[in-house]
Amino acid sequence: MTRIVESPAAFRGALEVARAMGHRVGFVPTMGALHDGHLALVSEARAQGATFVAVSLFVNPTQFGPNEDFTRYPRTFDADFARCRDAKVDVLFAPMREAMYPPGFSSVVEVKGLTDVLEGVHRPGHFAGVTTIVCKLFGLAAPCVAVFGRKDYQQWKVIERMTRDLDLPVEIAAMPTIREPDGLALSSRNRYLSADERQRALGISRGIRAAMRAFEDGERKAASLERLARAEIEPAFDSIDYVAIADPETLQPVDRTGERALLVVAAKIGKTRLIDNAVLGEDRLA
Amino acid sequence: MTRIVESPAAFRGALEVARAMGHRVGFVPTMGALHDGHLALVSEARAQGATFVAVSLFVNPTQFGPNEDFTRYPRTFDADFARCRDAKVDVLFAPMREAMYPPGFSSVVEVKGLTDVLEGVHRPGHFAGVTTIVCKLFGLAAPCVAVFGRKDYQQWKVIERMTRDLDLPVEIAAMPTIREPDGLALSSRNRYLSADERQRALGISRGIRAAMRAFEDGERKAASLERLARAEIEPAFDSIDYVAIADPETLQPVDRTGERALLVVAAKIGKTRLIDNAVLGEDRLA
Numbered sequence: 001m002t003r004i005v006e007s008p009a010a011f012r013g014a015l016e017v018a019r020a021m022g023h024r025v026g027f028v029p030t031m032g033a034l035h036d037g038h039l040a041l042v043s044e045a046r047a048q049g050a051t052f053v054a055v056s057l058f059v060n061p062t063q064f065g066p067n068e069d070f071t072r073y074p075r076t077f078d079a080d081f082a083r084c085r086d087a088k089v090d091v092l093f094a095p096m097r098e099a100m101y102p103p104g105f106s107s108v109v110e111v112k113g114l115t116d117v118l119e120g121v122h123r124p125g126h127f128a129g130v131t132t133i134v135c136k137l138f139g140l141a142a143p144c145v146a147v148f149g150r151k152d153y154q155q156w157k158v159i160e161r162m163t164r165d166l167d168l169p170v171e172i173a174a175m176p177t178i179r180e181p182d183g184l185a186l187s188s189r190n191r192y193l194s195a196d197e198r199q200r201a202l203g204i205s206r207g208i209r210a211a212m213r214a215f216e217d218g219e220r221k222a223a224s225l226e227r228l229a230r231a232e233i234e235p236a237f238d239s240i241d242y243v244a245i246a247d248p249e250t251l252q253p254v255d256r257t258g259e260r261a262l263l264v265v266a267a268k269i270g271k272t273r274l275i276d277n278a279v280l281g282e283d284r285l286a
Numbered sequence: 287m288t289r290i291v292e293s294p295a296a297f298r299g300a301l302e303v304a305r306a307m308g309h310r311v312g313f314v315p316t317m318g319a320l321h322d323g324h325l326a327l328v329s330e331a332r333a334q335g336a337t338f339v340a341v342s343l344f345v346n347p348t349q350f351g352p353n354e355d356f357t358r359y360p361r362t363f364d365a366d367f368a369r370c371r372d373a374k375v376d377v378l379f380a381p382m383r384e385a386m387y388p389p390g391f392s393s394v395v396e397v398k399g400l401t402d403v404l405e406g407v408h409r410p411g412h413f414a415g416v417t418t419i420v421c422k423l424f425g426l427a428a429p430c431v432a433v434f435g436r437k438d439y440q441q442w443k444v445i446e447r448m449t450r451d452l453d454l455p456v457e458i459a460a461m462p463t464i465r466e467p468d469g470l471a472l473s474s475r476n477r478y479l480s481a482d483e484r485q486r487a488l489g490i491s492r493g494i495r496a497a498m499r500a501f502e503d504g505e506r507k508a509a510s511l512e513r514l515a516r517a518e519i520e521p522a523f524d525s526i527d528y529v530a531i532a533d534p535e536t537l538q539p540v541d542r543t544g545e546r547a548l549l550v551v552a553a554k555i556g557k558t559r560l561i562d563n564a565v566l567g568e569d570r571l572a
Binding site for chain 2 (some may be wrong): 008012050104106107108109110111112113114131132136139140141142161163165167169200252
């Protein structure tokens, strides 16, 4: 049975009881609008030994910029609940905004360096919102293991950094990106796409595949790999925020890659902004 | 027996074992150079029900400004250990700087608002250093209750705010300032004072007492209360950073006080900077 809790105190209490009963608590923080990628995170929590799994649904306002899609971000509570119930999630935490940010709230958790590039440049303040809410959710849930998706690669690295720096007593696990059969990375924002836009969005996975093939054939020049990806993405998208080769750990740009290289993409179709990535030399696309 | 641990992992492990044995863990973070004020924090941890008490000694570099006294801050490990042993402290955590800030460390925890005034103005970056290290120490220790001194009144309020905002699972307790019989607030920095400076330093407690008397007699104008305190401090000190009446919760300046008012002082004798405070209408000085 999936128990729904709204209040932070009830959430903390439910997980305290679970821990006291000897459970290893797994935690999957989400913004709702759940898809199979999120459910893979729940499975991964179990694979990491969690015997009790909590999922949070919270569209966190502080990680959206003033011109971003906070208000139109999909809210699909009933469907999310059904998915969690089917996945045998133990607790679903769905707090109100005021419960998470009561009057007087004034703390910020930030990671420097890793957030100065890529999404950090294009979404100023975004990561401070993410790290603050995740730190807070960790404080409430005190999970043994928390699972994030590599689709948000930079977010995963930033949270990993925060957790290590602040010695938060949480293991961070990450799941590879889940894709549609045609290559489109699952994302709650895919719901924004019309049928035509959905087709055009495949430019990203085509671009990633092109760079992967070249990498397998020995190409190590970042500019060449980026150019190959961009050639697929540019015609399909209305604008590109970045198509970049970066170090998979520091996220800093590189001229020449080593045996692993991160290819990251952010681009827009209409008002819909999609991100995707792959670690060349490691990930495979169908 | 007081166990000394140097590594963060050993510290975490020792407290995990204590919690697993059913102990309520109390924690007193310090920068060492322990005095009776610190020992009062240890006693308060026990009064708050702690059955296992950890003290950390760490002169945290990130809370010192470039022109402050980080390098000359007193380091008195042997005496600190002896005091902790006598006070039956269970674990003394004395990490190296590199263990707390390994290469690549890049996270910051900040509280806005409360840190924009008083010490926050005169010691830019100070509170970010404090909240980051305290958040990290809480992450390592996962104490049930942590005790702070009201001598650092603003620090206490900032840490209380951080803990509440981030839902850190720690109760924050605070102890009234401990003073010498003549009124001087205990401080590790009192060691910097020559005999003559030690006498002059009493200007602060005289100033606080003067404001207290006027408050008891019904004075509620902040400017008048500040003037009375300042009249005692100014002749004795080489410079004053602030002598201010503020709201005890928001720390914002007030024109007229309510039935409680915070009087806060920061002033220098030579290179030594002393701070002190009292809540008028609540605290008493001998």
